Structures are given as structure tokens and as C-alpha cells.
Amino acid sequence: MRIAIVGCGFVADFYARTLTNHPELELVGVFDRDPHRSHRFAALNRVCAYVSLEELLGDPRTEIVLNLTNPRSHYEVSKAALDAGKHVYSEKPLSMALSEAEELVEIAERKGLELASAPCSLLGESAQTLWKALRDERIGAVRLAYAELDDGPIHLMGYKAWRSDSGTPWPYKDEFEVGCTLEHAAYYVTWLAAFFGPAKTVTSFAALTVPDKGVPLERQTEDFTVACIEFREGIVARVTCSIFGSHDHRLRIFGDRGILSVDDCWDYGSPVRIHKRTMMGIKAEKYPRAAEILGLGPRRVPMIRKPSFAFRTRGGTNRMDFARGVAEMAAAIREKRASRMGARFGLHVNEIVLAIQNPRQMGSPRRLATTFAPIEPTVWAR
Numbered sequence: 001m002r003i004a005i006v007g008c009g010f011v012a013d014f015y016a017r018t019l020t021n022h023p024e025l026e027l028v029g030v031f032d033r034d035p036h037r038s039h040r041f042a043a044l045n046r047v048c049a050y051v052s053l054e055e056l057l058g059d060p061r062t063e064i065v066l067n068l069t070n071p072r073s074h075y076e077v078s079k080a081a082l083d084a085g086k087h088v089y090s091e092k093p094l095s096m097a098l099s100e101a102e103e104l105v106e107i108a109e110r111k112g113l114e115l116a117s118a119p120c121s122l123l124g125e126s127a128q129t130l131w132k133a134l135r136d137e138r139i140g141a142v143r144l145a146y147a148e149l150d151d152g153p154i155h156l157m158g159y160k161a162w163r164s165d166s167g168t169p170w171p172y173k174d175e176f177e178v179g180c181t182l183e184h185a186a187y188y189v190t191w192l193a194a195f196f197g198p199a200k201t202v203t204s205f206a207a208l209t210v211p212d213k214g215v216p217l218e219r220q221t222e223d224f225t226v227a228c229i230e231f232r233e234g235i236v237a238r239v240t241c242s243i244f245g246s247h248d249h250r251l252r253i254f255g256d257r258g259i260l261s262v263d264d265c266w267d268y269g270s271p272v273r274i275h276k277r278t279m280m281g282i283k284a285e286k287y288p289r290a291a292e293i294l295g296l297g298p299r300r301v302p303m304i305r306k307p308s309f310a311f312r313t314r315g316g317t318n319r320m321d322f323a324r325g326v327a328e329m330a331a332a333i334r335e336k337r338a339s340r341m342g343a344r345f346g347l348h349v350n351e352i353v354l355a356i357q358n359p360r361q362m363g364s365p366r367r368l369a370t371t372f373a374p375i376e377p378t379v380w381a382r
Helices: 012-021 035-045 053-057 071-083 098-111 125-135 172-178 180-184 186-196 288-294 324-335 343-357
Strands: 002-006 026-031 064-067 087-090 115-117 142-150 199-207 224-231 236-242 251-255 258-262 272-276
Touching: 002 012, 002 053, 012 026, 012 035, 012 324, 026 035, 026 053, 053 071, 064 071, 064 324, 071 087, 071 098, 071 172, 087 324, 098 115, 098 343, 115 324, 115 343, 125 186, 125 251, 125 258, 125 272, 142 186, 172 180, 180 236, 180 343, 186 199, 186 224, 186 236, 186 251, 186 343, 199 343, 224 343
Parallel strands: 002 026, 002 064, 064 087, 087 115, 142 236
Antiparallel strands: 142 251, 199 224, 224 236, 251 258, 258 272
């Protein structure tokens, strides 16, 4: 299917690089409100640069609009694309306001269009392997999960020098003003919601730990959140986000018979490990010899398949097939089925993340108003 990109910033390079993994997707053109950035990106990818959003939306070749703008522009751009009769795949979140996200979903459903949002790491090999281990009851009944999304002290890392492959600076001002939770929490919230179904309540705490990040900001946004998500099936998950705590992207899922873990949701090939439990409760990391004798040491769960792509972002910060979500949407359109990353799922994730980021405005605990139908694993992971 033919796609067009709106927003040629830092993340656009990641999508363009991974489009080559999906030859069924054809990039026909791009637009950015910064003409220099738009033309540079278009030249690098050998496609046309539209002079306006209206010209892009008026191109009959374009079937899917890939919305890679700043989160504060997601609603406006996605709405315009849907109104023009285009399917939309948006970077996260669908919108900065729940009412706007709900409106987008209503427009898409009324017009019979697909609407989905990143991240698509749920479609990655690690997530699908972990999910199959849960379906196979490798650790028995699940009671609890811990998800960490700590990125380290960003303000001390020389972030002003970070560049994408095309030379675009990391949008640090936007990132700080939007907040690390809205930017990153969905990486694990999507996994948890797919694994455990719709959530019932979110109880959150948010704080600003580092007001001075070395750049003037129009808005100070909390850079630390911790939340407990209670799912309808009774499972509880604790999700922590920060850009000050030590780097930690682990997910641990605790069951009656063991613990499943993965080190990094930003790596589609991150090993999935299983830790067996015993009545003695001896920790493998503290008593390695005893753990070996008792069989407590972590063992790798065989990966369903290994990631076949070689892409890694500059600096090695992640290994993700960013375009896989767009490819999933395109396949759903061709096959006349619902997308796995569909609108109602994205809306539910959007509400959860907003509740984590904004406990004062959204209320805490918040009883969630949205829901979604069960999601199917990928065909190769069943």
C-alpha cells in the first residue's frame, strides 16, 4: 500500500529505514512544516516533498497517512487525514487529550477507516514469545507485573548533540514538555493490555524531579511517574517512568510457579527468561550455587523466531522495526480484518497513559471509561 509521511523529524528516519523490511509498503511523499527539513528528508528517501498538508491529503495515490508530528499536533493532523478519507497510523499517543482521541476513533469508525498508533513493539519477537509463554501457562496463574521505563538522567547526557541519520536533532524541548510518560509508557502498557485484557483502574503519582534540564521550557512537565494498573481479570501491574533514575527497561511478570522477564522492550530480540520458584524462595542472584542445584537460575524461553532485520538506531539505543505497525495496518486493510493495533486498543492505551501522566487532572484512582476487544497474537506466534 502507498503511504505518505507527515512530520520529517527525528523519529521519521527510524520509520524510513525500516520500511525496507516491508516491500509491500511504498512511500510516495512527505511533508513537514519546515520546508528545509521536508526537502532534505524527501531527497534522502527519493520521494516528493509536498508543499502543504492539503496537497499531501489531496494526492489520490496516498492510502495511509503516517503521522510523525509532535504529539501536540497528532489530533489536528490525524483528524484532517481521516476527514480526507485516509487511513492513519500515528506516533504515540493518539492525542494529548482523551476527548480528542475519542473523536478520532469515532470519525474512523464512522468512515470505515483504520486508525492505529505506535508503539508497535507488541508485534516484536520478544513480546510475542513472552505472550506465548503466558498462554502456555509456563509460570502458572499470573498475579503481578513490574514494568520499568527509566531512561537515566537525560539532562546530563549531552542530548543537544544527538542526531538522527539524516542529521535531525533530537527534539529535546518537545520531549521535556510533553513528558517521558506520554512518550514512553505505552511501550509496556500495550504489552500488558494485550496480555491481560482491558484495565479497570489506574492509581498514579507524578512528580517533577529535575526542573532545570538545561533548556528554557514553556511548560514544566512531570518527569517521574509510578502507577498501579488493576486489570479486570484481577492482575495488578506497577509501571514506573522517569528520565532521572538509572537506565532500566525490564519487565517482570510474576506467577504462582515462576517469573517471566525481558530486559528491554526497545529490542525486538531481547531474550525472554523464566525463573522457577520454590518454597525455599532462594534468589538466584544472591546464592548462585544453591540456585543452580535447585534449578532456580533463569533459563531462556526459546524465541518464536529471531528478528530478521539488522536496523539499530544511531548510538545503539534500540533495535525496533518501527514500520511493522504500519505493515500490520496495511495487511488488515487488504485482508478486510481489524488491525491488531486498532483504534479501540489505541484509545484504551491512550487513556491509561494519560491517567498515569496526569493523576491530578484525570483523577486517581481513575476508573477507565474505554475498553477493547481481545487481540490476536501474530500468525507466526500462535
